[in-house]
Amino acid sequence: MWPRLWRPGDLIRSGDVNGPPIVSITCDDGPWPVNTQAMMNHMRNAGLEQHYGLIHFFMVANNALMFPDIAREVFERGYGIGNHSLTHATYNPTRLANEISPAQDVFASLFNWTPELFRSPGLTQGVVIQNECARLGMANVFTSTILNDFLAPRISSSQIINNVARTIHPGNIILLHEGGSHTQTVNALPGIIDVIHSRGYEIVRLEELLSAGTIQLMADVYIGIRSDVAIADAAELGGVDEFTDVVVELRTYLELSSNLSPERRAMVEARIAEALQARRA
Numbered sequence: 001m002w003p004r005l006w007r008p009g010d011l012i013r014s015g016d017v018n019g020p021p022i023v024s025i026t027c028d029d030g031p032w033p034v035n036t037q038a039m040m041n042h043m044r045n046a047g048l049e050q051h052y053g054l055i056h057f058f059m060v061a062n063n064a065l066m067f068p069d070i071a072r073e074v075f076e077r078g079y080g081i082g083n084h085s086l087t088h089a090t091y092n093p094t095r096l097a098n099e100i101s102p103a104q105d106v107f108a109s110l111f112n113w114t115p116e117l118f119r120s121p122g123l124t125q126g127v128v129i130q131n132e133c134a135r136l137g138m139a140n141v142f143t144s145t146i147l148n149d150f151l152a153p154r155i156s157s158s159q160i161i162n163n164v165a166r167t168i169h170p171g172n173i174i175l176l177h178e179g180g181s182h183t184q185t186v187n188a189l190p191g192i193i194d195v196i197h198s199r200g201y202e203i204v205r206l207e208e209l210l211s212a213g214t215i216q217l218m219a220d221v222y223i224g225i226r227s228d229v230a231i232a233d234a235a236e237l238g239g240v241d242e243f244t245d246v247v248v249e250l251r252t253y254l255e256l257s258s259n260l261s262p263e264r265r266a267m268v269e270a271r272i273a274e275a276l277q278a279r280r281a
């Protein structure tokens with residue numbers, strides 16, 4: 001339906017940041033009782049469900065097995081569905097890579113269809129993950145904006161809406177959570193839709209966002225700032241991993257999270273210093 005600009009094995013950060021004012025909404029960790037249907041109903045109430053659903057749900061395959069009726073409802077209402085691993089229980093790149101294909105089997109059994117897009121739990125990076133995506137003809141979809149709706153204790157709905165407003169940009173892949181205890185995010189969705197529209201942006205399907213202009217890969221972002229940071233926490237991962245750079249990730253996180261508490265900010269800065277120190281040693 002939409003031309004595909006990504007190649008299997010790509011690690012996608014956003015659509016075209018210099019393109020038209022369009023964004024996509026993605027939602028992780030479901031399907032989940034009450035929340036998943038509430039998200040879809042908010043979209044319907046906003047008049048955004050006529051032709052196809054405008055949220056891409058990255059599902060944990062075991063949750064889809066636990067709540068197959070909700071999973072099928074998402075599929076039948078035409079929303080996008082992505083693979084968010086089998087269990088969501090590991091952030092180890094190798095173990096995570098081994099969960100992609102079994103999750104595809106679950107989706108095939110439920111929908112007689114399989115997703116083309118994966119999202120690593122915890123935005124975990126690793127060459128093994130990208131290689132497995134390549135083998136399966138899939139891309140791994142990250143984001144350029146960390147909205148902090150996953151923090152515990154949860155931030156409020158109005159903080160989530162403010163975070164969307166503050167970070168929105170052309171090609172933005174907005175990453176929300178509905179699987180689990182995410183009432184704040186579910187309740188924020190109508191406000192998020194309003195903010196997106198009032199800023200002059202249109203919500204499009206993720207496949208459409210990734211079909212035009214120049215999509216941005218995580219690697220593109222790293223290249224520009226790579227000279228002053230060594231690649232990877234090699235020791236931690238047992239090898240050099242060109243997709244993983246803890247320092248870059250944490251700096252990006254700080255940059256995008258101006259609402260962090262001083263304690264949390266200090267904690268993240270300490271982690272950056274520690275990683276830099278480990279490289280010098």
Ligand SMILES: [Zn+2]
Binds near residue numbers: 028084088
């Ligand atoms: Zn997740």
